[in-house]
Amino acid sequence: MKTFRRKILKLLGYSYLSIVLLPYNFLYSSTKKIINPNLSKEQKDIMFNEGTERPYQSALNYEKRKGFFHCANCDAKLFASTSKFDSGTGWPSFTESLPGAFKTKIDYSFGMKRIEYHCSNCGVHHGHVFDDGPGSTGKRFCNNGLCLIFKPES
Numbered sequence: 073m074k075t076f077r078r079k080i081l082k083l084l085g086y087s088y089l090s091i092v093l094l095p096y097n098f099l100y101s102s103t104k105k106i107i108n109p110n111l112s113k114e115q116k117d118i119m120f121n122e123g124t125e126r127p128y129q130s131a132l133n134y135e136k137r138k139g140f141f142h143c144a145n146c147d148a149k150l151f152a153s154t155s156k157f158d159s160g161t162g163w164p165s166f167t168e169s170l171p172g173a174f175k176t177k178i179d180y181s182f183g184m185k186r187i188e189y190h191c192s193n194c195g196v197h198h199g200h201v202f203d204d205g206p207g208s209t210g211k212r213f214c215n216n217g218l219c220l221i222f223k224p225e226s
Protein backbone atom coordinates (compact mmCIF):
# COMPACT_ATOMS: atom_id res chain seq x y z
CA MET A 73 0.00 0.00 0.00
CA LYS A 74 2.83 2.34 0.89
CA THR A 75 4.65 1.75 -2.38
CA PHE A 76 1.40 2.15 -4.25
CA ARG A 77 0.78 5.52 -2.62
CA ARG A 78 4.33 6.52 -3.42
CA LYS A 79 3.78 5.54 -7.05
CA ILE A 80 0.63 7.65 -7.25
CA LEU A 81 2.41 10.61 -5.69
CA LYS A 82 5.27 10.13 -8.09
CA LEU A 83 2.88 10.07 -11.04
CA LEU A 84 1.06 13.14 -9.77
CA GLY A 85 4.38 14.88 -9.19
CA TYR A 86 5.52 14.19 -12.69
CA SER A 87 2.31 15.30 -14.31
CA TYR A 88 2.21 18.42 -12.15
CA LEU A 89 5.73 19.24 -13.27
CA SER A 90 4.93 18.69 -16.93
CA ILE A 91 1.84 20.89 -16.64
CA VAL A 92 3.95 23.64 -15.10
CA LEU A 93 6.71 23.27 -17.67
CA LEU A 94 4.50 22.80 -20.70
CA PRO A 95 3.75 26.48 -21.40
CA TYR A 96 7.41 27.35 -20.86
CA ASN A 97 8.61 24.66 -23.25
CA PHE A 98 5.95 25.62 -25.73
CA LEU A 99 6.79 29.33 -25.63
CA TYR A 100 10.48 28.69 -25.67
CA SER A 101 10.47 26.31 -28.59
CA SER A 102 7.96 28.39 -30.51
CA THR A 103 10.39 31.32 -30.61
CA LYS A 104 13.32 29.25 -31.92
CA LYS A 105 12.85 28.02 -35.46
CA ILE A 106 15.13 26.72 -38.15
CA ILE A 107 14.75 29.28 -40.90
CA ASN A 108 17.92 28.51 -42.84
CA PRO A 109 17.58 24.86 -43.98
CA ASN A 110 21.32 24.67 -44.72
CA LEU A 111 22.53 25.04 -41.13
CA SER A 112 25.31 22.57 -40.27
CA LYS A 113 25.21 20.23 -37.28
CA GLU A 114 27.67 22.50 -35.43
CA GLN A 115 25.59 25.58 -36.14
CA LYS A 116 22.43 23.87 -34.86
CA ASP A 117 24.25 22.67 -31.74
CA ILE A 118 25.30 26.23 -30.88
CA MET A 119 22.08 27.95 -31.88
CA PHE A 120 19.56 25.50 -30.44
CA ASN A 121 21.49 23.84 -27.60
CA GLU A 122 23.54 26.87 -26.53
CA GLY A 123 26.82 25.20 -27.45
CA THR A 124 30.08 27.07 -27.97
CA GLU A 125 32.50 26.71 -30.86
CA ARG A 126 36.18 26.17 -30.08
CA PRO A 127 38.13 29.47 -30.01
CA TYR A 128 40.18 30.68 -33.01
CA GLN A 129 38.05 28.58 -35.41
CA SER A 130 36.11 31.33 -37.13
CA ALA A 131 37.45 33.23 -40.13
CA LEU A 132 35.33 36.13 -38.88
CA ASN A 133 37.93 36.72 -36.15
CA TYR A 134 40.06 38.25 -38.90
CA GLU A 135 37.30 40.05 -40.80
CA LYS A 136 38.21 43.76 -41.02
CA ARG A 137 36.10 44.99 -43.92
CA LYS A 138 33.22 47.47 -43.55
CA GLY A 139 29.79 45.89 -43.47
CA PHE A 140 27.30 44.11 -41.27
CA PHE A 141 27.15 40.81 -39.42
CA HIS A 142 23.85 38.98 -39.88
CA CYS A 143 22.18 36.06 -38.11
CA ALA A 144 23.16 32.84 -39.91
CA ASN A 145 19.69 31.46 -39.26
CA CYS A 146 17.28 34.30 -40.10
CA ASP A 147 19.55 36.90 -41.77
CA ALA A 148 18.63 39.70 -39.30
CA LYS A 149 21.27 42.46 -39.10
CA LEU A 150 22.98 42.17 -35.69
CA PHE A 151 26.30 44.04 -35.61
CA ALA A 152 27.98 46.80 -37.62
CA SER A 153 31.67 46.27 -38.46
CA THR A 154 32.43 49.55 -36.65
CA SER A 155 31.62 47.88 -33.30
CA LYS A 156 33.99 44.92 -33.88
CA PHE A 157 37.27 44.73 -31.98
CA ASP A 158 40.01 42.20 -31.38
CA SER A 159 39.40 40.85 -27.87
CA GLY A 160 42.11 38.19 -28.10
CA THR A 161 39.60 35.58 -26.88
CA GLY A 162 39.40 33.73 -30.21
CA TRP A 163 35.75 34.62 -30.80
CA PRO A 164 34.42 37.53 -32.87
CA SER A 165 33.80 40.34 -30.37
CA PHE A 166 31.77 43.53 -30.49
CA THR A 167 31.26 46.52 -28.20
CA GLU A 168 27.60 46.91 -29.12
CA SER A 169 24.85 45.32 -31.15
CA LEU A 170 22.45 47.11 -33.45
CA PRO A 171 19.40 48.42 -31.51
CA GLY A 172 16.95 45.65 -30.65
CA ALA A 173 19.05 42.94 -32.32
CA PHE A 174 19.17 40.71 -29.24
CA LYS A 175 17.29 39.65 -26.14
CA THR A 176 19.18 38.45 -23.08
CA LYS A 177 18.69 35.98 -20.27
CA ILE A 178 20.77 34.88 -17.29
CA ASP A 179 22.68 31.64 -17.88
CA TYR A 180 23.82 29.66 -14.83
CA SER A 181 25.51 26.80 -16.72
CA PHE A 182 29.04 25.63 -15.81
CA GLY A 183 28.70 27.13 -12.32
CA MET A 184 28.95 30.68 -13.66
CA LYS A 185 26.45 33.50 -13.87
CA ARG A 186 26.61 34.88 -17.38
CA ILE A 187 24.32 36.91 -19.62
CA GLU A 188 23.36 34.87 -22.67
CA TYR A 189 21.96 36.69 -25.70
CA HIS A 190 19.86 35.43 -28.56
CA CYS A 191 18.53 36.82 -31.83
CA SER A 192 15.37 38.90 -31.22
CA ASN A 193 13.98 37.82 -34.53
CA CYS A 194 14.42 34.02 -34.56
CA GLY A 195 15.43 33.28 -30.95
CA VAL A 196 18.63 31.31 -31.59
CA HIS A 197 21.59 31.55 -29.21
CA HIS A 198 24.55 33.67 -30.34
CA GLY A 199 26.87 34.15 -27.35
CA HIS A 200 27.41 35.89 -24.02
CA VAL A 201 27.84 39.56 -23.16
CA PHE A 202 30.33 40.69 -20.53
CA ASP A 203 30.99 44.02 -18.78
CA ASP A 204 34.68 44.29 -19.65
CA GLY A 205 34.47 45.78 -23.14
CA PRO A 206 36.86 48.49 -24.32
CA GLY A 207 34.38 50.98 -25.81
CA SER A 208 32.13 53.62 -24.24
CA THR A 209 29.44 50.95 -23.77
CA GLY A 210 31.77 48.86 -21.55
CA LYS A 211 30.27 45.76 -23.15
CA ARG A 212 31.93 42.82 -24.84
CA PHE A 213 29.63 40.70 -26.99
CA CYS A 214 31.43 37.39 -27.38
CA ASN A 215 29.79 35.77 -30.41
CA ASN A 216 30.12 32.34 -31.94
CA GLY A 217 31.42 32.93 -35.46
CA LEU A 218 29.29 30.09 -36.82
CA CYS A 219 26.12 32.01 -35.90
CA LEU A 220 27.12 34.99 -38.04
CA ILE A 221 27.29 35.78 -41.74
CA PHE A 222 29.31 38.81 -42.79
CA LYS A 223 28.06 40.94 -45.65
CA PRO A 224 30.56 43.54 -46.85
CA GLU A 225 29.33 47.01 -47.72
CA SER A 226 29.05 47.35 -51.47
Ligand SMILES: [Zn+2]
Binds near residue numbers: 147194195
Ligand atom coordinates in the same frame (compact mmCIF):
# COMPACT_ATOMS: atom_id res chain seq x y z
ZN1 LIG B 1 18.09 35.19 -36.11
